[in-house]
Amino acid sequence: MPFPPPNLSKFHNDVLQNTLLGQLCGTQKLFRDRYLILRLLGRGGFGVTFLARDITLPGKPFCVIKQLCPRVSEKKALDTARLRFKREAKILSALGSHSRIPMLLDYFVIEEDFYLIQEYIRGATLARLVRRQGCQSEVIVKRVLRETLELLDYVHNQGVIHRDVKPQNIILSQDRRLVLIDFGAVKEQLAQLGESSSVKGVTTHFVGTVGFAPPEQFSLRPVYASDLYALGVTCLYLLTGKAPLDFKTDPQTGKLHWQDRVSLSRRFSQILDKMLQPTLTERYQSAAEVLEALDAISPQSNLSQCMSNPQQSTESTETQETPKPESELKRTARSIRDWNSRHRSLPRSVSPKPKKHLRWSSS
Known part of the structure; x- marks a missing residue:
């Protein structure tokens, strides 16, 4: 990189140089004669992610390139x-047919590194939204929970465990x-490979x-229920703005002590509590189970709190059923129109003239 931006951290410098x-x-040099690399998006234990443009396509659309290093x-x-890698990439490609999962555009191997090219999703992560807007209400968190559960239900029915559900x-x-990104399937396959090889550089x-x-x-x-636990912790973050390690934990059971950090309705609190059970057998076993529990707490009444003033809708319903009595303003306007109509119909010789003596004076 010929002119590195100022104030880059050592973390970023390492990625950019290595x-x-x-x-x-x-730079203006292209990756595989196709991709213009724009900036670093993130770095994890298995590789790095960059934002790029595909200059070979009309409009030069953005895309995300993930470089995975199996070590x-x-x-x-x-x-x-x-x-x-190829087997897991094909699974990700099939998942990408869903409108709320990034599409896998390409995948390939160069020497010892593995690359995924995915659709770029414009928007903000839930983590960023909480940093900008603060803690979210129970109503909003229920909506996020429902939509994410619907996504996980689809993913699990394809035989895939996400493995890294979190606000980011x-x-x-x-x-x-709501779009679910960064599936851990490929990373886990590569991690298991490193474990089975004679190379023991990873702890x-x-x-x-x-x-x-x-x-x-x-x-x-x-297992599938592992994603449900992670989604429960994600809900806690949305409600409190606290990272999971900020909560105290029962040393014997491993349960998070979170109820004193947020005030929730009793039934929603029960749903979250069951999602957050550290013991697998005490947790919900499927996304469908949690959705059924959410349905049981009257979703219609929850949604009404996100709609416009219910008083307004009541008034409009009453207007359709029974006409309102004529207002004072309308009656006055109608009287003026009637008077003007009669005035225009009178002969000019008998039209009333103003009486000069009708004035407020002392004389």
Whole structure:
């Protein structure tokens, strides 16, 4: 990068200097003769993500390029990695047919690095919205919960566990859709590969985020209900603005102490409590179960709080059923029109003239 921006952190400098995409960032050189690398979006334990433009397509649309590093060097291990990567990429490609999951546009391997090209979603993550707007109401959180559960229900029915549900991975797009990003399926396959190889440079192969992942995920045995726990913690963040590690934890059960941080309706509090059970058997087992529980707490009344003033809708209903009595203003206007009509119909010789003596004076 010939002219690095000022005030870059060491974190950003390392990425820009030590990755192929980082070295192309900010230059006019193209990646694979196609992608113009614009800026760094993020970095995780398995690679980096950049914003780019595909200059070969009309309009040069934005896209996201993820560079994944499996951290293996043996030829046999790399061959296995390629097979797993292609299999998992095909699963992500199938998921991308959903309107609220980024479309996978391409995937390929260059030497020892693996690349995913995905649709770029314009919008803001839930984490950013909370930083800008503050804590969200119960009504809003219920709506976020419902929409995300519908997405997870679809994902789980495809046999996929997201593995990293958190506010940073849910985007509110510009057209007001909630979009689920950054699936951990590929990363977990590559992590398992590193574990099975003779290369032992990685101390842990956990895929997920500490605080959002439940106990069974730390044991490398995630299930569909693991995503539900992470979504429950995400709801706590929306309600309180607190990261999961800011809550106290029961040392014996592992349960989060969160009820004293936010005031919720009793039934919604019960739903969240069951989503947040550290013991797998005590938690909801499917997104459909949680949706059914939400349906049972009268969603219509919740939605009405997000609508316009109910008093206005009542008045409009009454207007349709029975006409309102004529207002004083309308009666006055009608009287003036009637008087003017009669005045114009009188002969000019008998039209009334103003009486000069009718004036307020002392004489």
